Amino acid sequence: MRLLFRSRIRHPLYPGLTATPAGEAQGPCTAVAGTLPELVQAAARGVRARRAIFALHHPGAAVLTETERDALWQVYQVPLYVLLLDGGGRVLGYECEAQEGLHLGPHARAENGVLEAGPCPCGRPGPRLVDGGGLRGAYGGHGTREKSPSGHLLLLFQRAGIFVK
Numbered sequence: 523m524r525l526l527f528r529s530r531i532r533h534p535l536y537p538g539l540t541a542t543p544a545g546e547a548q549g550p551c552t553a554v555a556g557t558l559p560e561l562v563q564a565a566a567r568g569v570r571a572r573r574a575i576f577a578l579h580h581p582g583a584a585v586l587t588e589t590e591r592d593a594l595w596q597v598y599q600v601p602l603y604v605l606l607l608d609g610g611g612r613v614l615g616y617e618c619e620a621q622e623g624l625h626l627g628p629h630a631r632a633e634n635g636v637l638e639a640g641p642c643p644c645g646r647p648g649p650r651l652v653d654g655g656g657l658r659g660a661y662g663g664h665g666t667r668e669k670s671p672s673g674h675l676l677l678l679f680q681r682a683g684i685f686v687k
């Protein structure tokens with residue numbers, strides 16, 4: 523997991539960010555990464571989120587359920603944004619603070635899903651994927667997959683001010 527986060531996944535808005543594995547997190551961290559159970563355990567050890575959680579969705583993996591989202595809200599109480607990845611860990615789309623669709627990353631293929639070309643309330647240009655069904659199936663089933671045991675990886679920003687408009 524450490525290799526995955528430190529060498530491959532780059533959030534378009536925070537390309538220089540590195541995440542500490544949740545099991546090793548203690549003291550001030552810029553970001554913490556782990557599966558849902560790992561992040562819940564980290565919260566029990568005192569890890570707190572100050573800005574946001576990013577849910578990393580790999581092709582073919584299940585999306586977070588409402589129950590899982592509720593569990594994360596209960597322990598961290600910060601907004602959760604989706605980061606849609608391809609089989610190589612490249613960002614296909616990302617949810618911004620407006621949460622009105624996924625902004626497309628440079629590697630996105632938009633042949634599936636519904637695109638919204640109008641301006642996003644966040645002010646960032648470019649089309650957005652607005653069909654939620656695209657999250658589940660449109661990009662799934664191709665390439666090699668890396669999955670966490672639960673099917674999700676989560677990136678948790680801890681430092682105040684890191685999530686800026």
Ligand SMILES: [Zn+2]
Pocket residue numbers: 618619620621622625642643644645646
């Ligand atoms: Zn936006």
